[in-house]
Amino acid sequence: MLDTSTHVTDCSSDLAAKLRDAIISGRFMPNERLIEADLANAYKVNRANVRIALAMLDQEGLVVRERNRGARVRLVTDEEALEIAEARRVIEAMVARQAAERANDRQKAALRALMARMRAAYEKQDFNSYSQRNVEMHRAIQDIAANATANRLLQTLKSQVVRLQYRAILQSGRPAKSLAEHGEIVDAICANDAPAAESAMRRHLCAVKNALRQAMQAAKQGAY
Amino acid sequence: MLDTSTHVTDCSSDLAAKLRDAIISGRFMPNERLIEADLANAYKVNRANVRIALAMLDQEGLVVRERNRGARVRLVTDEEALEIAEARRVIEAMVARQAAERANDRQKAALRALMARMRAAYEKQDFNSYSQRNVEMHRAIQDIAANATANRLLQTLKSQVVRLQYRAILQSGRPAKSLAEHGEIVDAICANDAPAAESAMRRHLCAVKNALRQAMQAAKQGAY
DNA sequence: GACGATCAGATTGTCAACAATCCGGTCAGC
DNA sequence: GCTGACCGGATTGTTGACAATCTGATCGTC
Numbered sequence: 001m002l003d004t005s006t007h008v009t010d011c012s013s014d015l016a017a018k019l020r021d022a023i024i025s026g027r028f029m030p031n032e033r034l035i036e037a038d039l040a041n042a043y044k045v046n047r048a049n050v051r052i053a054l055a056m057l058d059q060e061g062l063v064v065r066e067r068n069r070g071a072r073v074r075l076v077t078d079e080e081a082l083e084i085a086e087a088r089r090v091i092e093a094m095v096a097r098q099a100a101e102r103a104n105d106r107q108k109a110a111l112r113a114l115m116a117r118m119r120a121a122y123e124k125q126d127f128n129s130y131s132q133r134n135v136e137m138h139r140a141i142q143d144i145a146a147n148a149t150a151n152r153l154l155q156t157l158k159s160q161v162v163r164l165q166y167r168a169i170l171q172s173g174r175p176a177k178s179l180a181e182h183g184e185i186v187d188a189i190c191a192n193d194a195p196a197a198e199s200a201m202r203r204h205l206c207a208v209k210n211a212l213r214q215a216m217q218a219a220k221q222g223a224y
Numbered sequence: 225m226l227d228t229s230t231h232v233t234d235c236s237s238d239l240a241a242k243l244r245d246a247i248i249s250g251r252f253m254p255n256e257r258l259i260e261a262d263l264a265n266a267y268k269v270n271r272a273n274v275r276i277a278l279a280m281l282d283q284e285g286l287v288v289r290e291r292n293r294g295a296r297v298r299l300v301t302d303e304e305a306l307e308i309a310e311a312r313r314v315i316e317a318m319v320a321r322q323a324a325e326r327a328n329d330r331q332k333a334a335l336r337a338l339m340a341r342m343r344a345a346y347e348k349q350d351f352n353s354y355s356q357r358n359v360e361m362h363r364a365i366q367d368i369a370a371n372a373t374a375n376r377l378l379q380t381l382k383s384q385v386v387r388l389q390y391r392a393i394l395q396s397g398r399p400a401k402s403l404a405e406h407g408e409i410v411d412a413i414c415a416n417d418a419p420a421a422e423s424a425m426r427r428h429l430c431a432v433k434n435a436l437r438q439a440m441q442a443a444k445q446g447a448y
Numbered sequence: 449g450a451c452g453a454t455c456a457g458a459t460t461g462t463c464a465a466c467a468a469t470c471c472g473g474t475c476a477g478c
Numbered sequence: 479g480c481t482g483a484c485c486g487g488a489t490t491g492t493t494g495a496c497a498a499t500c501t502g503a504t505c506g507t508c
Contacts, residue, residue, distance in 0.1 A: 010289065010291050010491095011492090012279060026411045027442075030388065033457090033459095035459070035460090036459075036460070037458090037459075037460090046491090046492060046493065046494095047493090047494095048272060048490095048491085048492070048493080049492085051272075051276060051460090051461090052276055053277060055236060055276045055279055056279050056280065056282075056283045058280075059283040059284055061261050061376075067460090067461090067499095068459085068460060068461075068498080068499050068500060069235050069459085069460080069499090069500070069501095070459065070460060070472095070500095078444045080372070080373065083371050083372065083373040083374065084373050085372075086232060086318065086371075086373075087315060087318070087371075087373050087377060089376050090313060090314040090315060090317070090318045091314060091315065093314070094310065094311070108479080140440075147307050147309050147310075147311075149304065149308050149310075150305065150307065150310075150311050152285075153377060154309060157373075157385040178342070190239045235461080235462090235482060257489095259488090259489070259490090260489075260490070261489075261490090262487090268465095270461090270462055270463060271460095271463090271464095272461085272462070272463080272488095273461090273462085275490090275491090291469095291490090291491090292468080292469050292470060292489085292490060292491075293469090293470070293489085293490080294489065295463095305462090
């Protein structure tokens with residue numbers, strides 16, 4: 001399985017994981033201050049460990065620190081989100097290619113099963129479930145590619161923008177297209193057709209990026 | 225200019241930068257233990273800061289930490305080096321494309337000047353200088369693309385393998401090909417031909433990866 | 449009322465001491 | 479001679495106290 005986490009079961013790494021989760025899931029808002037003493041108190045750890053965890057998350061891009069002013073949740077700008085989407089696109093296209101090169105029968109069957117569940121979720125109009133399956137699908141492909149370096153990069157990139165992705169999914173007509181795009185990717189991987197898998201993933205994430213851009217523009221319009 | 229460093233002028237970030245430099249330049253050997261007290265003493269900082277710096281470098285992939293056993297310089301395996309080279313390839317191809325889209329006349333002139341210096345170094349058979357210009361060239365292209373996210377990723381990836389890159393350059397016939405490949409990249413960017421720049425960079429880094437693979441195999445043979 | 453000096457509270461940065469753990473060698477027992 | 483318990487030095491992990499810095503509020507002056 002996909003294991004891109006630090007293997008150190010350190011207290012500070014533990015805390016970093018919890019904080020990461022809290023930031024990603026939105027329990028801390030962007031720009032919210034992360035006060036060492038409070039966190040130490042809330043998570044029942046020492047302030048030294050809080051400091052270390054914050055430094056790690058800073059390195060990871062989830063948090064920004066300023067000297068003598070502490071840490072706050074990093075706000076990723078729209079521009080940055082697009083940069084991230086673009087980087088993700090090229091890496092994940094590579095991953096899809098490698099997955100197509102390496103997929104065995106068991107893995108192909110798993111992909112097809114997952115695809116069926118995506119389709120079912122789509123037909124039931126259960127977009128929550130669909131979104132979940134979507135994540136699982138991409139992770140399954142990453143697992144097949146078994147490229148630890150790429151997986152680490154993708155995890156970092158995705159964690160920085162998860163909160164924005166929701167919007168992209170909600171574009172009208174997007175789920176139908178998304179379903180078709182995933183179908184193409186799965187077909188290519190199951191046929192061990194590496195170039196097709198790469199370009200299908202490229203197209204898919206290009207569409208995702210465009211949906212994201214539109215969602216962001218719509219949000220900007222709405223602000224006026 | 226390329227500024228992918230943490231903007232925090234923290235004492236711990238300072239130290240992290242120094243340690244990073246020391247590791248990259250080989251003053252610390254792979255697998256060498258990094259003892260907190262020694263580092264604190266050597267760099268005249270507090271042990272708490274050493275801990276934070278080590279945690280950051282761990283997150284960055286330059287160092288591994290094990291609970292109660294401290295940190296050591298991470299040894300990247302051959303397999304991993306290839307993964308990294310592959311990831312670098314797709315990202316830097318994207319960067320070349322963006323550079324081609326965005327390059328203005330001043331930047332194009334700078335690229336051409338750099339190219340001339342590369343050629344001069346090649347003709348003088350000064351491979352030290354050539355290697356240096358090579359690095360500058362890639363950085364210059366990154367600067368033009370101005371994609372902070374991609375630049376950050378590339379910096380991390382490259383820092384993990386710099387010590388291996390030397391070997392790749394020393395392959396026989398490699399410098400001549402390298403020079404030609406860089407020429408194609410520069411030409412494409414100067415023509416604002418994005419697809420050509422992307423594919424030229426792809427080809428270049430594919431060749432680099434192959435050279436790296438050969439160098440690694442040669443090293444392995446030599447060990448017997 | 450606007451502006452700047454000043455102060456208190458909150459927060460981060462630094463430090464040293466202590467506790468917990470690991471690693472290597474030593475020694476008794478078989 | 480080999481195995482395994484055991485011990486001491488080395489190193490990491492934890493803690494609390496204190497210093498330095500920032501932030502926002504208050505107050506006096508113009």
